[in-house]
Amino acid sequence: MPHFPINSNSSLITNAFESQLKTSLHWRKSTAEERIARLKKIGAWIKDHQKEIRKALWQDFKKPEAEVDLSEIFPVTSEINHAVKNLQSWMKAKSVSTPLPMIGTTGKIHYEPKGRVLILAPWNFPFNLTVGPLISAIAAGCTAIIKPSEMSLHTSALISDMIKELFDPSEVAVFLGDVEVASNLLELPFDHIFFTGSPAVGKIVMKAASAHLTSVTLELGGKSPVIVDHSADLDDAAAKIIWSKFVNCGQTCIAPDYLLVPEDKLEEFLMRAKVYLQKFYDPAFKGIEKSPDYARIINSKHHKRLNSYLTEALEKGAKLEFGGNTNESTCYLEPTLISNISEDMTIFQEEIFGPILPILTYRNLNEAIELVNSKPKPLALYFFGNNSTHSKKVLTETSSGNMVVNDCVLHFLHNDLPFGGVNNSGIGKAHGYYGFLAFSNEKGILKQRVGYNNVTLLRPPYGMKTKQIIASLIKWF
Ligand SMILES: NC(=O)c1ccc[n+]([C@@H]2O[C@H](COP(=O)([O-])OP(=O)(O)OC[C@H]3O[C@@H](n4cnc5c(N)ncnc54)[C@H](O)[C@@H]3O)[C@@H](O)[C@H]2O)c1
Numbered sequence: 001m002p003h004f005p006i007n008s009n010s011s012l013i014t015n016a017f018e019s020q021l022k023t024s025l026h027w028r029k030s031t032a033e034e035r036i037a038r039l040k041k042i043g044a045w046i047k048d049h050q051k052e053i054r055k056a057l058w059q060d061f062k063k064p065e066a067e068v069d070l071s072e073i074f075p076v077t078s079e080i081n082h083a084v085k086n087l088q089s090w091m092k093a094k095s096v097s098t099p100l101p102m103i104g105t106t107g108k109i110h111y112e113p114k115g116r117v118l119i120l121a122p123w124n125f126p127f128n129l130t131v132g133p134l135i136s137a138i139a140a141g142c143t144a145i146i147k148p149s150e151m152s153l154h155t156s157a158l159i160s161d162m163i164k165e166l167f168d169p170s171e172v173a174v175f176l177g178d179v180e181v182a183s184n185l186l187e188l189p190f191d192h193i194f195f196t197g198s199p200a201v202g203k204i205v206m207k208a209a210s211a212h213l214t215s216v217t218l219e220l221g222g223k224s225p226v227i228v229d230h231s232a233d234l235d236d237a238a239a240k241i242i243w244s245k246f247v248n249c250g251q252t253c254i255a256p257d258y259l260l261v262p263e264d265k266l267e268e269f270l271m272r273a274k275v276y277l278q279k280f281y282d283p284a285f286k287g288i289e290k291s292p293d294y295a296r297i298i299n300s301k302h303h304k305r306l307n308s309y310l311t312e313a314l315e316k317g318a319k320l321e322f323g324g325n326t327n328e329s330t331c332y333l334e335p336t337l338i339s340n341i342s343e344d345m346t347i348f349q350e351e352i353f354g355p356i357l358p359i360l361t362y363r364n365l366n367e368a369i370e371l372v373n374s375k376p377k378p379l380a381l382y383f384f385g386n387n388s389t390h391s392k393k394v395l396t397e398t399s400s401g402n403m404v405v406n407d408c409v410l411h412f413l414h415n416d417l418p419f420g421g422v423n424n425s426g427i428g429k430a431h432g433y434y435g436f437l438a439f440s441n442e443k444g445i446l447k448q449r450v451g452y453n454n455v456t457l458l459r460p461p462y463g464m465k466t467k468q469i470i471a472s473l474i475k476w477f
Pocket residue numbers: 120121122123124125129147148149150177178179182183186196197198199201202204205218219220221222252253254351353379420421425426
């Protein structure tokens with residue numbers, strides 16, 4: 001068991017923060033080559049330590065090896081490769097066109113590292129969601145202090161080892177611990193905070209950031225709906241929904257939280273969903289609990305929370321369609337499908353963040369859209385269907401951080417798409433260029449020629465002629 005917390009008293013935190021000032025000023029001038037060298041050493045470490053990463057995640061919540069490789073290692077190495085390939089062009093000052101009243105000047109956008117940044121990470125994809133934002137911070141030329149989650153102890157300790165091996169604390173430092181450590185860190189005047197976690201803690205982070213007017217990226221959670229349209233290929237939809245929901249044992253911020261299925265398609269959808277549950281997690285009919293490909297709930301607190309949601313829903317009339325079996329001692333909760341959901345059930349109000357999938361029915365698309373719009377804006381919205389008018393209707397009549405058509409969760413792996421939420425599900429975007437921007441100050445630069453000024457004719461004293469020129473500016477530009 002890793003010793004925890006190990007290095008997190010407040011004077012150590014302050015020392016690291018202060019020592020990063022000098023580095024951040026130095027790194028402000030860093031070249032793409034220098035940043036790429038930092039990124040590559042992280043990439044090389046990951047390549048050399050895949051076994052250790054897999055082991056830590058198995059110890060934390062029995063995450064299957066294939067899921068570690070696909071959802072913890074690949075997104076980070078892909079983020080590194082993408083940044084290495086594009087950093088030169090991301091960093092290059094971009095020229096903007098000159099509007100007529102500004103004729104004679106040139107305008108450019110210069111990307112300046114924000115400086116010293118804080119990264120607060122969750123436990124559910126503990127390697128990916130801690131190291132991923134670090135890649136963007138390093139690409140942007142920032143120093144960083146990182147606090148991984150206290151719930152995924154083994155992975156957090158491994159991340160700490162990695163950073164100690166690769167960086168001086170005056171460049172990147174890790175502090176392990178819980179709320180107390182996070183609170184100490186949040187008192188410092190960082191230049192940016194990148195937080196991934198729950199909306200409730202996101203509000204605490206934003207409040208703390210406001211004391212120093214520190215900018216924030218908040219990658220939060222919520223209830224991501226899936227609308228299965230009448231025009232959907234139900235077999236294709238069932239396969240994709242079942243995998244996306246139950247990968248990582250349902251503990252995914254962008255997992256389908258609830259499903260909206262046309263009333264007359266429910267039975268067929270359920271039949272197909274059950275076939276895929278069997279195929280994926282119990283192909284030899286030994287019971288899902290024996291599957292090496294199905295992870296566990298992170299701890300007994302969350303196991304209890306999920307069981308209480310399920311028990312309450314069943315008491316209030318939900319119908320158990322599949323699963324429901326649990327083993328408290330191993331934090332096992334069988335993939336579970338329930339139908340006949342009513343609005344007063346906690347499972348329909350709170351983010352589930354576990355392997356229970358409530359399935360609701362609707363009669364027409366307006367009804368489904370209305371239901372989605374009655375809840376806080378989700379992190380992702382999924383639409384399954386071949387009717388492009390319906391797909392467009394959902395796109396334009398709902399609001400969500402991202403939308404995916406005919407699949408779920410895969411947008412996380414697309415380096416060129418901004419990833420993130422809106423309002424309750426988040427503020428700001430991550431990944432690739434958008435991650436680089438999150439940690440950069442886009443400094444607009446105007447260059448004027450000596451002896452020339454666009455407003456010479458507009459200087460005081462303001463006579464009739466001046467007023468006429470201003471009036472025509474307003475009229476024509
Ligand atoms: N948008 C995304 O990319 C994304 C990704 C993963 C998880 N999430 C969301 O994260 C949540 C689950 O993760 P979690 O349980 O680790 O979230 P959490 O909000 O409980 O914790 C996240 C981090 O904040 C710290 N923290 C907890 N309480 C704090 C407090 N009072 N003050 C300061 N810091 C505090 C924790 O130590 C941890 O490092 C879900 O809501 C999920 O949807 C979002």
